[in-house]
Amino acid sequence: MDFEWAPEEAEFRHDLKTFLEAELPENFDAFAMEPDEQKAFSKAFAVKLAEKRWLTPAWPKEYGGLAQGPWQQLILSEEMVAHGEPRTAQYMCVNWVGPALILAGNEEQKAYHLSRISRGDVVWCQGFSEPGAGSDLAALRTKATWDGSEYVIEGEKVWTSYADTADFCFLLARTDPDARKHHGISIFLVPTDAPGLTISEIPSIFSAGTFNQCVFDGVRAPEAWRLGPENGGWPIIRQLLVNERVGVARFRRAAETLDRAAEAAREAGLLADPVIAQALAMARAACEAARVLIYRVVDQRAKGEAPEETAYVYRVATIRAERAVYEATVQVEGSGALLKGSFGAQQFGHALASGVATGTLEMQLNLIARDVIGGGRK
Ligand SMILES: Cc1cc2nc3c(=O)[nH]c(=O)nc-3n(C[C@H](O)[C@H](O)[C@H](O)COP(=O)(O)OP(=O)(O)OC[C@H]3O[C@@H](n4cnc5c(N)ncnc54)[C@H](O)[C@@H]3O)c2cc1C
Numbered sequence: 075m076d077f078e079w080a081p082e083e084a085e086f087r088h089d090l091k092t093f094l095e096a097e098l099p100e101n102f103d104a105f106a107m108e109p110d111e112q113k114a115f116s117k118a119f120a121v122k123l124a125e126k127r128w129l130t131p132a133w134p135k136e137y138g139g140l141a142q143g144p145w146q147q148l149i150l151s152e153e154m155v156a157h158g159e160p161r162t163a164q165y166m167c168v169n170w171v172g173p174a175l176i177l178a179g180n181e182e183q184k185a186y187h188l189s190r191i192s193r194g195d196v197v198w199c200q201g202f203s204e205p206g207a208g209s210d211l212a213a214l215r216t217k218a219t220w221d222g223s224e225y226v227i228e229g230e231k232v233w234t235s236y237a238d239t240a241d242f243c244f245l246l247a248r249t250d251p252d253a254r255k256h257h258g259i260s261i262f263l264v265p266t267d268a269p270g271l272t273i274s275e276i277p278s279i280f281s282a283g284t285f286n287q288c289v290f291d292g293v294r295a296p297e298a299w300r301l302g303p304e305n306g307g308w309p310i311i312r313q314l315l316v317n318e319r320v321g322v323a324r325f326r327r328a329a330e331t332l333d334r335a336a337e338a339a340r341e342a343g344l345l346a347d348p349v350i351a352q353a354l355a356m357a358r359a360a361c362e363a364a365r366v367l368i369y370r371v372v373d374q375r376a377k378g379e380a381p382e383e384t385a386y387v388y389r390v391a392t393i394r395a396e397r398a399v400y401e402a403t404v405q406v407e408g409s410g411a412l413l414k415g416s417f418g419a420q421q422f423g424h425a426l427a428s429g430v431a432t433g434t435l436e437m438q439l440n441l442i443a444r445d446v447i448g449g450g451r452k
Contacts, residue, residue, distance in 0.1 A: 094157040102158035109283030116162040120194030130192040138192025144375035151323040163236040167191045169321030170314040178302035199240035201231040212255045218247035227293040237286035256308045261301040325364035328399040335417040339406045357402040360395035386441045396425040
C-alpha cells in the first residue's frame with residue numbers, strides 16, 4: 075500500500091500554500107475579523123481563487139472547475155482551513171450548493187448558477203432550520219403552495235448564516251402537506267431580494283452578524299426556481315448533508331490551534347506538567363483520528379463508493395477533536411482562556427459550533443447507531 079501523495083497532489087498543495095502565504099498575512103484568521111470586513115475580504119479573495127479555478131477545482135471544466143478528484147478537494151479544504159479559511163461564506167457554495175445543482179439542476183439552472191459560483195460572484199445561504207425543525211429537519215413547516223401559475227412561500231427560517239450578505243437562499247419548503255414528512259419537501263433557489271422575504275439578525279453568543287432569521291411572507295416563486303422534482307427534495311438533501319459534514323477540514327484548524335498552544339506551553343515550561351502534557355497529547359490523537367477518518371471518506375469517494383456512514387463517524391471524530399483541543403487550551407492558559415484573542419476563546423466558538431451546526435453531535439450518534447451499528451433504516 076502506498077501512503078504517499080501522488081506527484082500532482084503534492085504539487086497542487088505546494089502551489090496552494092505558496093499562493094496563500096503570498097496573499098495572506100501571517101496567522102490570518104477570517105473568523106477574527108469584524109463581520110463586514112470579513113464579508114468584503116472573502117468576496118474579493120474568492121475572485122482571486124476563481125481566476126486560477128481554485129474556487130471549484132473539483133467541478134467539471136464546463137462549470138468553471140478543473141475536473142480534479144476528491145483528494146485535491148480535500149487538499150484544498152485542508153490548506154484553506156490551515157490558512158484561516160479566507161473563503162468563509164464561499165465554502166457553502168463550493169462544497170454543497172454547487173454539487174447539489176450539478177446533481178439535480180436542469181440545464182438552465184446549471185448554466186445560470188454554477189458559472190456565478192465558480193467565478194466567486196455570488197454568496198448563498200442555507201434556509202433549512204426553523205423554530206420547530208432543527209434536528210428533526212423533515213418536520214419543517216415553511217410551505218410553498220402552487221396557485222396555478224407560481225408557488226407562494228410562507229414561513230420562517232432561523233440561524234441562517236450569511237443570509238444578510240447572500241444573493242440566493244437554498245430553501246427547503248413543504249409542497250405536499252398531506253404526504254409523509256420526508257416525502258412532501260421541495261427545494262427552491264430563491265433570490266434574497268425577492269419581494270416578501272425579510273432578513274433580520276438574530277443576536278447570538280457568536281460574533282455579530284453570525285445568524286439571521288428569514289421570514290417568507292407570500293414570496294412568489296416561479297417553477298423555474300424549483301430544484302429537482304416537486305416533493306422529491308429529500309434524497310438530494312441527504313446527499314448534500316454528507317457534503318456539508320465533510321466539506322470543511324475542521325480538524326485541521328483545531329490541529330493548527332493545538333500546535334500553537336503546545337508551542338506556547340513549551341515556551342512557558344508547562345510541558346513538565348503531566349496534566350497539561352496529557353491534555354495536549356489527547357487532543358493531538360483526536361485530531362489525527364479525525365484526519366484518518368476523513369481520508370477514509372475521500373478514499374471511498376475516489377473509488378466511487380457512497381461514504382454516508384463513514385461521514386457520520388468522521389463528523390463525531392472531528393467534533394471530539396475540536397472539543398479536546400478546547401480542553402487542552404484551557405489546561406495551558408487557565409483562566410486566560412476566557413480572554414479575547416486567547417487560544418481558548420478562539421477554540422471555544424469553533425468547538426461549540428461544530429457540535430451543533432449541520433446536525434448536532436447527538437444526531438450524528440443516532441445516525442451511527444441506526445446505520446452503522448443497527449443495520450440501517452428500517
Ligand atoms: C454556527 C451555526 C451555524 C448554523 N448555520 C445554519 C444555516 O446556515 N442554516 C440553517 O438552516 N441552520 C443553521 N444552523 C442551525 C443548525 O442546523 C441547528 O441548530 C441544528 O440542526 C440543531 O437544531 P436546533 O437548534 O433546533 O436544536 P434542537 O433540534 O432543538 O436540539 C436541541 C438539543 O436536543 C438534542 N436532540 C434533539 N433531538 C434529539 C434526538 N432525537 N436524540 C438525541 N438528542 C436530540 C440535540 O442534540 C440538541 O442538543 C446553524 C447552527 C450553528 C450553531
